[in-house]
Amino acid sequence: MTTALHPLVEQAMALMDLKRIDEARALLARRLAEDPTDIVAWLRLARCHEEVRDYQEVLNATNEVLALNPEEYGAYLRRTYAFRRLGRPDESLAAAHEMLRLEPESWQSHVGLSEALGAWQPRWPEALEAAATGVRLGPDQIAAHYALWKAALMNGRVDLQRQAVAESLRIDPHDAWALDQRAKYAEVDAARPPLTGAGAKLPAAAEAFADALAAAPQAPQADRQRKHLDVAVFRMLRGTRWLALLCVVIAALAARVFPTGSDPTALPGPLATRLYGLALMGAVWGFGAWRRYRGLRAGVRMSLWSLVRRVGWARLVVGQSVWCTLIAVVVVLVPWSERTAPQVLFWVALVPTLLTMWFERAAMRS
Amino acid sequence: MLDQPTNTPTGPGAAESPLIASLRAAVAAAPQDIPLRLHLAELLLGAGSADAAVAEAALVLSQAPGDAQARALMARAMGAPVPTEQAPPAAPAEQQAGGFDWEAAAREVGDAVPPRFAAEPDVKEAPLTVDGSGAPGEAPAYDVDAPDAPGAVRLADVGGMQEVKDRLEAAFLAPMRNPELRKLYGKSLRGGLLLYGPPGCGKTFIARAVAGELGANFINVSINDVLDMWIGNSERNMHEVFETARRQAPCVIFLDELDALGAKRSRTQHNGMRNTVNQLLTELDGVNDVNDGVFVLAATNVPWDVDIALRRPGRLDRTLLVLPPDGPAREAILRYHLRERPIESVDLAKLVKATDGFSGADLAHVCESAAESALLDSARTGTVRMINTKDLLGAAKAIRPSTEPWFAAARNVAMFANEGGMYDELLAYLKKARKL
Numbered sequence: 001m002t003t004a005l006h007p008l009v010e011q012a013m014a015l016m017d018l019k020r021i022d023e024a025r026a027l028l029a030r031r032l033a034e035d036p037t038d039i040v041a042w043l044r045l046a047r048c049h050e051e052v053r054d055y056q057e058v059l060n061a062t063n064e065v066l067a068l069n070p071e072e073y074g075a076y077l078r079r080t081y082a083f084r085r086l087g088r089p090d091e092s093l094a095a096a097h098e099m100l101r102l103e104p105e106s107w108q109s110h111v112g113l114s115e116a117l118g119a120w121q122p123r124w125p126e127a128l129e130a131a132a133t134g135v136r137l138g139p140d141q142i143a144a145h146y147a148l149w150k151a152a153l154m155n156g157r158v159d160l161q162r163q164a165v166a167e168s169l170r171i172d173p174h175d176a177w178a179l180d181q182r183a184k185y186a187e188v189d190a191a192r193p194p195l196t197g198a199g200a201k202l203p204a205a206a207e208a209f210a211d212a213l214a215a216a217p218q219a220p221q222a223d224r225q226r227k228h229l230d231v232a233v234f235r236m237l238r239g240t241r242w243l244a245l246l247c248v249v250i251a252a253l254a255a256r257v258f259p260t261g262s263d264p265t266a267l268p269g270p271l272a273t274r275l276y277g278l279a280l281m282g283a284v285w286g287f288g289a290w291r292r293y294r295g296l297r298a299g300v301r302m303s304l305w306s307l308v309r310r311v312g313w314a315r316l317v318v319g320q321s322v323w324c325t326l327i328a329v330v331v332v333l334v335p336w337s338e339r340t341a342p343q344v345l346f347w348v349a350l351v352p353t354l355l356t357m358w359f360e361r362a363a364m365r366s
Numbered sequence: 367m368l369d370q371p372t373n374t375p376t377g378p379g380a381a382e383s384p385l386i387a388s389l390r391a392a393v394a395a396a397p398q399d400i401p402l403r404l405h406l407a408e409l410l411l412g413a414g415s416a417d418a419a420v421a422e423a424a425l426v427l428s429q430a431p432g433d434a435q436a437r438a439l440m441a442r443a444m445g446a447p448v449p450t451e452q453a454p455p456a457a458p459a460e461q462q463a464g465g466f467d468w469e470a471a472a473r474e475v476g477d478a479v480p481p482r483f484a485a486e487p488d489v490k491e492a493p494l495t496v497d498g499s500g501a502p503g504e505a506p507a508y509d510v511d512a513p514d515a516p517g518a519v520r521l522a523d524v525g526g527m528q529e530v531k532d533r534l535e536a537a538f539l540a541p542m543r544n545p546e547l548r549k550l551y552g553k554s555l556r557g558g559l560l561l562y563g564p565p566g567c568g569k570t571f572i573a574r575a576v577a578g579e580l581g582a583n584f585i586n587v588s589i590n591d592v593l594d595m596w597i598g599n600s601e602r603n604m605h606e607v608f609e610t611a612r613r614q615a616p617c618v619i620f621l622d623e624l625d626a627l628g629a630k631r632s633r634t635q636h637n638g639m640r641n642t643v644n645q646l647l648t649e650l651d652g653v654n655d656v657n658d659g660v661f662v663l664a665a666t667n668v669p670w671d672v673d674i675a676l677r678r679p680g681r682l683d684r685t686l687l688v689l690p691p692d693g694p695a696r697e698a699i700l701r702y703h704l705r706e707r708p709i710e711s712v713d714l715a716k717l718v719k720a721t722d723g724f725s726g727a728d729l730a731h732v733c734e735s736a737a738e739s740a741l742l743d744s745a746r747t748g749t750v751r752m753i754n755t756k757d758l759l760g761a762a763k764a765i766r767p768s769t770e771p772w773f774a775a776a777r778n779v780a781m782f783a784n785e786g787g788m789y790d791e792l793l794a795y796l797k798k799a800r801k802l
Contacts, residue, residue, distance in 0.1 A: 010638065011593045017634045018626055174632070214783035217670060218775040226778070299782035306802045 006031055009041050016044070021051045039065055039072060046078045058082040073102045080112040089119030107138025111147040118154060127151045128160075135164075142168045142175055149181070176216030180225065183208035187228060190235075202239070203292060206232040206300045214299075230311075233303050236292075237317050238360070241353055243288045244324035247281040248349045251328035254278075257342040268335035277332045285325070320356060324349045386413060393422075400426050404435055411443050419443040420750040424741065427708060440708070520578045524571065525698025530688055534559075534576060537684050542580055542661070558650065558662030558681065560624065562669040563688035564769035564776075566727035569665040570622060572688060576663060577618040585611055586620045592627045592642065600638050604645040608652075608660065615659030621646075624664040624682075625671040633671070643673050650681045667772065669788075670779045677788065687791045690725050690769050693718050699726050703733035708740075710752035717758050723767040735761035773801055 008031040015024035028045045031038055046061035059082050065075040076098040083092035096116040099109040114130035117123045128151040134144040145164040152160035162185060168178035186208035190201035209229040213222060252258060254277025256269040268274075293301065307314045327349040331342045386409050393403050407422035423440035426433055521531050538559050541548045559576075561569040577584035587607055594603065611617040621627050631640045650662060664682050666672055676682050691699055696718045704712065721729060736757035744750045777796055780789040796802045 014593065014634075014636045014639055017636045017639060018629060020626075172632070210782040213778040213781075217778035217783070218668070218771075222775065222778055297782075298784065302781050302802060309800070309802075 005040060006035070006038060008034075009038065009044055012041075012044055012048075016048065016051070019051075021048050024048055036064075037068055039068055042068075043072075043074045043078070046075070046082075050078060050081065053085070055082040055085045059086075071102060073099060073106075076102065077108055077112060080116055084115055084119060089116065092116040092119065105137060107134045107136075107141055107144050110134035110137060111144050114147050114151050118151065121154075124151070124154045128155050128157070135167075139167075140171055142171050142178070145171075146177065174215045176212065176219050176221075179208070179212035179215045180219075180221055183212045183225065183228065187232065190232065202232050202236050203296055203300070206236070206303070207297055210297060210299050210303075229300070229303055230307055233300065233307050234311070234314055234317075237304065237307070237314055237321075238357075240289055240321040241317060241324070241357065243284050244321040244328070245350065245353060246284055247328035248324050248331070248346060250277050250280050250284070251332040252342070252346050254280075255331050255334075255336060255342055257331060257336075257339060257346055259339070267337055267339065271335075274332050278329070281325070281328060281332070316356070320353045324353055383409075383413065386410065400430055400433065400436075404433075404439065407436075407439050407443070411439065416443045417748075417750065421744060421748070424708065424744055424750045519571070519575045521572075521575045523578075524568065524575050524695075525702075526692045526695025527568070527572075527688075528692070528694075530572065530686065533686055534572070537686065538576065538661075539579055558664060558684070560669065560672075560677065560682040560685045561663065561665040561688050562667070562685060564690060564725060564772035565667045566725035566768060567688050567690050568726055569688045570620075573618070573620045573622075573663045573665060576661075577620070580616060580618065580661065582616040582618045582659075582661065583611075583614045584618050584620065585614075586622060587627065589623045589626050592623070600642040601645040604642060604649060608649040608657075611660045612656060616661070617659065618661045618663055621662065621664040624666040624676070625668045628664075628673050628676045630671060630673045631675075643676070647675055647681065650676070668775075670775075670783060685788060685791070687795065689795060690723050690767070691729070696721055696724065696729060699729045700733065703730050704753075707733065707737055708752045710754055712753070712758060713755045716755060717762065720759055720762045723769060724762070724765070725767065725769050728765060728768050731765055732758060732761045735764065777801060 008027050012024040012027040012031070015021075015027065025045065025048045028041050028048065031041045032045065035041070042061050042065045046058045046065070049055070049057035049061060058078050062075040062079050062082070065072050069075075076095045079095040080092050080099060083089070083095060093113075093116040096109070096113040099106070099112050103109050110130045111134035114127045114134060117127035117130060128148075131144070131148040131151040134141075135148050138144040145168045149161050149164035149168075152158075152164060161181075165178050165181045165185070168175050169182065172178070183205065186201070186205040190205040206229055209225050209232065212225050213229070216222065254269060254274045256267060293304075296304075308318055327345050331345055334342075336342050386406065390406065393399065393406050397403075403422050403426050407419045407426070410416075410422060411419035420440060420443040423436050423443060426436040427440065430436065521534070524531065561572060563569060574584060585607060591603075591607075607619060611619045628643050628646055629639055631643050634640060650657075662682065664676075665688075669685070677685075697714055700714060700717060700721075717732075721732060724732070736753050739757045739760065740751060740753040773796070776789075776792055780793040780796055781802065784790065784793060793802075
């Protein structure tokens with residue numbers, strides 16, 4: 001039985017760090033052909049199999065380890081997860097208990113137990129408890145926080161989930177999983193308030209997805225993250241229509257398009273009032289869109305233009321915003337002598353845009 | 367299907383001799399036996415079954431495209447003395463006088479054998495050695511390849527890719543070649559160049575060409591050398607690489623797969639790897655101009671996985687994006703891969719257009735697939751035919767550029783992790799190619 005670290009095994013471990021699993025497996029196979037009693041090589045091979053989700057092979061490799069040393073902790077660790085993935089919960093729990101017996105103070109033992117207990121819904125509170133113990137014993141281990149997050153998810157503890165993600169980002173600000181989760185929470189936050197503040201949180205959601213994409217550009221979840229980022233950006237674009245409609249209303253009021261006020265017949269509206277309306281419209285766009293746009297990071301700004309280029313509906317949204325704003329500018333600047341033309345312009349801006357917005361909401365609800 | 371010689375044509379109404387029949391059985395039993403199949407083809411030709419002989423020769427050529435005997439036999443069976451492309455461009459006068467008149471033969475068969483390409487370029491590019499595999503650097507660890515070694519390549523040997531060459535010239539080669547100007551403008555020779563881009567697009571080959579261009583020695587540090595470095599002696603081994611280069615100056619050290627050699631230290635648990643990166647940083651920094659005449663080139667497919675410290679000024683501070691081959695490069699690569707295959711009237715311009723975004727490796731795959739299709743067709747119909755444009759276009763249509771996943775990841779990096787403008791060049795390309 002060999003337990004010393006052979007150079008080939010060390011090379012394989014380095015390759016595994018680089019996610020070159022096939023090459024690592026080949027090296028380990030070479031090493032095991034030389035010395036089939038190398039326990040470390042068998043354990044690393046089991047880890048390789050786990051990486052490529054070949055759980056039956058994990059069991060085969062750990063069987064070899066246990067034949068050489070029935071008290072090998074690493075073998076039970078691997079088997080706990082392999083049995084769980086293979087849908088053999090009793091054996092998974094037995095392996096986890098072996099881990100606890102061998103190393104009761106190891107955070108991995110408790111995290112493994114939490115994983116095994118997750119197979120039975122009535123025991124989910126126990127799983128949460130085990131994960132919390134794992135975090136207590138290994139506060140700087142992202143894997144422990146991940147286990148807590150998972151157990152919290154099963155138990156519906158959103159607060160603990162968020163806490164686990166925040167702790168993981170404290171340990172590694174570039175952790176791909178934690179960044180992905182943070183982005184999801186930001187998206188939820190942006191969607192939650194029905195009217196107030198929903199739009200204000202969209203840039204944060206977009207930036208959270210951008211962070212996640214920057215941290216793991218090749219990750220399997222990158223496509224999904226791009227889609228969510230596009231959704232956040234699209235919602236920001238949709239928000240510009242409200243600004244444009246507000247401009248139309250301001251223009252209508254400033255230009256006295258409708259017979260309201262103390263002197264309803266006086267047309268055209270006073271130049272000063274109309275210029276004031278124009279300034280107000282500028283402020284609406286400046287603070288409502290331009291300032292926020294400038295505050296976005298470059299990648300999110302690029303996503304915005306990319307979306308406009310790729311998606312026809314996004315172009316329609318931008319087109320409607322521009323159309324409404326242009327009409328507002330025309331209404332407020334032209335010294336109308338009678339009301340028909342500006343009223344037609346007002347409704348031409350307002351009605352199709354509102355109808356489109358209603359249609360969008362209906363489509364999203366269905 | 368290649369192992370089904372029973373499908374091979376026998377020629378209409380050909381009455382086979384017992385010898386040919388038994389040879390056929392032998393070939394059927396050993397389909398990979400090239401000499402045996404050639405012998406059968408010879409016999410078939412001798413017996414007047416030219417079509418069957420051509421079929422056999424074509425099968426041999428599909429297995430061994432360069433087999434001279436098969437090519438000669440094919441040419442004889444088709445009525446030509448030898449394939450035209452084999453003819454030397456200008457035979458010496460004395461040879462022509464006493465030996466075979468190649469030009470006359472070529473004129474004679476000019477109408478019988480179709481031209482290889484639909485349109486021949488006015489000026490032929492230098493023979494291309496970019497085979498797309500991206501792995502010409504097979505020098506053993508620490509072995510120094512001399513600049514005048516056989517097989518040394520220059521930038522002129524790289525087909526197309528003019529933009530890359532121009533940028534290399536501006537960023538790297540011009541200052542190296544002009545020490546006076548360098549001194550005048552106070553340009554330092556410190557630092558290195560990081561080549562990055564999708565896999566299979568010739569980064570390694572370009573690195574070799576740069577070494578050839580500089581007339582410098584070349585040390586290729588590959589992944590295998592890196593693996594050795596991780597075992598205990600990483601610092602000493604890395605130091606040894608640089609010491610060897612300093613002794614052999616001017617010398618180019620080429621760090622292939624820099625993502626392995628210079629992986630982000632925050633991402634790795636392995637002490638050996640972290641030590642390797644630390645030592646690499648130390649060696650790149652050098653002291654007292656010890657690195658004069660030592661040029662460091664590195665290549666990676668995943669620059670975002672390279673430790674950020676390696677890209678600081680004075681280290682690998684210049685980056686060069688090596689994109690999939692452009693039009694002229696694709697044409698040169700296709701010519702290279704088709705050079706020993708039986709082709710007729712291939713419309714290269716059309717093919718080049720259809721393979722936009724393909725890497726060198728993809729182009730090799732296109733040629734391979736087209737050859738396979740023509741071969742299967744020949745075996746099925748019993749009539750030998752050359753590889754044509756349709757085969758190649760069909761193959762190109764069936765293959766998705768292998769660079770696409772790379773660009774999907776690169777787009778994320780260029781958009782969201784472009785700190786310090788490192789990926790500006792990539793961003794500009796993505797914008798231009800409408801891939802953002």
